[in-house]
Amino acid sequence: MKKDSSNLFDIFNYTVQILFTLMCIYPFYYILIYSFSDPQQALKGVFLVPRGLSIVNYTTIFKLDNMLHSFGISVLRTVIGTALTIACCTWFAYAVTKNELYLRKYIYRFLVITMYFNAGLIPWYITMKELGLKNNFLLYILPGAVVAYYVVLLKTFIEQLPQALEESAMIDGAGHFKIFTNVIFPLSMPIVATIAVFASVGQWNTWYDNYFLVSSDNLQTLQLILYNYLTDAQRIVASSNMQDLNRGLASKISPDSIRITITMVVTLPVMLVYPFLQRYFVKGLMLGAIKG
Numbered sequence: 474m475k476k477d478s479s480n481l482f483d484i485f486n487y488t489v490q491i492l493f494t495l496m497c498i499y500p501f502y503y504i505l506i507y508s509f510s511d512p513q514q515a516l517k518g519v520f521l522v523p524r525g526l527s528i529v530n531y532t533t534i535f536k537l538d539n540m541l542h543s544f545g546i547s548v549l550r551t552v553i554g555t556a557l558t559i560a561c562c563t564w565f566a567y568a569v570t571k572n573e574l575y576l577r578k579y580i581y582r583f584l585v586i587t588m589y590f591n592a593g594l595i596p597w598y599i600t601m602k603e604l605g606l607k608n609n610f611l612l613y614i615l616p617g618a619v620v621a622y623y624v625v626l627l628k629t630f631i632e633q634l635p636q637a638l639e640e641s642a643m644i645d646g647a648g649h650f651k652i653f654t655n656v657i658f659p660l661s662m663p664i665v666a667t668i669a670v671f672a673s674v675g676q677w678n679t680w681y682d683n684y685f686l687v688s689s690d691n692l693q694t695l696q697l698i699l700y701n702y703l704t705d706a707q708r709i710v711a712s713s714n715m716q717d718l719n720r721g722l723a724s725k726i727s728p729d730s731i732r733i734t735i736t737m738v739v740t741l742p743v744m745l746v747y748p749f750l751q752r753y754f755v756k757g758l759m760l761g762a763i764k765g
Contacts, residue, residue, distance in 0.1 A: 501744065506739045512730040530734035537702060539690055544608075547677060547695040554614040554676040555669055561618040561692075563665060566627030567653050581628070589622045598685055607686045617676070623668045630664040631657060676742050699735045 507515055511525030518524075535541065568574050569581045592600075606612040634657065642652045658665070680696035687693065 501740070504737050504740070505734050507730070508734040510730075515730060522743055530730045531738075533731070534702075534734050534738060537691060537698075539698060540695075543693045543695045543698045544693070546692060549610075550613040551673050551676040552693060554617060555672040557614050558617050558620060558623065558672040559665055559669060562620060562623040562668065563627055563658060563661065564653065566624045567621055567631055567649075567657055569624070571649065572630050581624075584619075584621050584624060588625075594685075601682075601686055608689045608692060610692060612682055612686055613676070616682070617672070621673070623671070626664055626668065627661065629659055634660055670746060673746055678739075679741055696739060699739055702731070702735060 503519065506521070506523045507519045508530050509526060509528065510519055510523040511527045512530065514524035554753075565584075569577045571577065574580070599615070601607065601612060606615065638656050639652055642656055647655070678696060680694060680700055683692070683694045683697045
């Protein structure tokens with residue numbers, strides 16, 4: 474009787490988890506199949522498979538002005554910004570674990586304070602402008618070089634590593650920089666991968682700095698351009714349909730198909746990052762948060 478109850482509970486448990494997983498996955502799947510559906514047929518409803526498989530939505534989006542260039546800017550921002558954040562935060566976290574660093578406790582506490590207090594939009598704007606970051610690509614990568622939350626996770630993780638490893642390296646004549654690059658950094662890959670996910674997603678999704686401080690078309694990011702197009706979907710539809718009519722084409726796009734395709738274009742790169750770093754993600758986050 475006890476075994477039957479256990480089996481029944483397992484069946485119920487797996488069923489609930491599978492249903493919950495499907496509930497989480499289906500919205501992304503729906504956006505995907507809708508974006509690959511014929512715009513007019515999709516208006517009748519999409520459920521499990523695309524209606525009238527078509528790539529007209531994507532061809533319309535990528536024909537928009539400055540789209541490919543802005544995509545390249547966003548990719549550069551994400552790659553360079555994430556690499557710089559990892560490099561600066563890991564070295565900073567390692568430095569504040571060393572007693573040799575003068576006033577290290579006060580430096581660390583000052584950094585942590587920035588997690589709770591924010592100067593606001595106007596001081597931020599004035600500071601960025603005075604630093605010469607307006608209409609400058611460095612605006613996308615320098616302000617996020619050191620992030621307090623990442624430093625806290627890294628410092629906590631590094632402090633849990635065996636002290637004997639550093640002592641052995643020092644006996645062999647290694648300095649702090651060599652110890653960091655050859656010992657600490659390789660052992661910190663779980664938490665580094667976790668931070669890489671956070672930083673890359675943050676860089677990819679951020680658009681407000683572009684909105685407030687960049688007026689040059691050559692520095693526009695994909696997110697801001699798509700945001701503007703998202704709010705102006707009706708105009709894009711009218712323009713595209715008129716071009717198709719002039720070329721004698723029957724296909725017509727709709728505002729809904731444009732909005733959903735834009736959402737897919739912005740979301741897909743983020744979704745592709747997680748599978749490659751998933752095996753590090755949970756382990757790094759848990760280990761980095763064990764101690765306060």
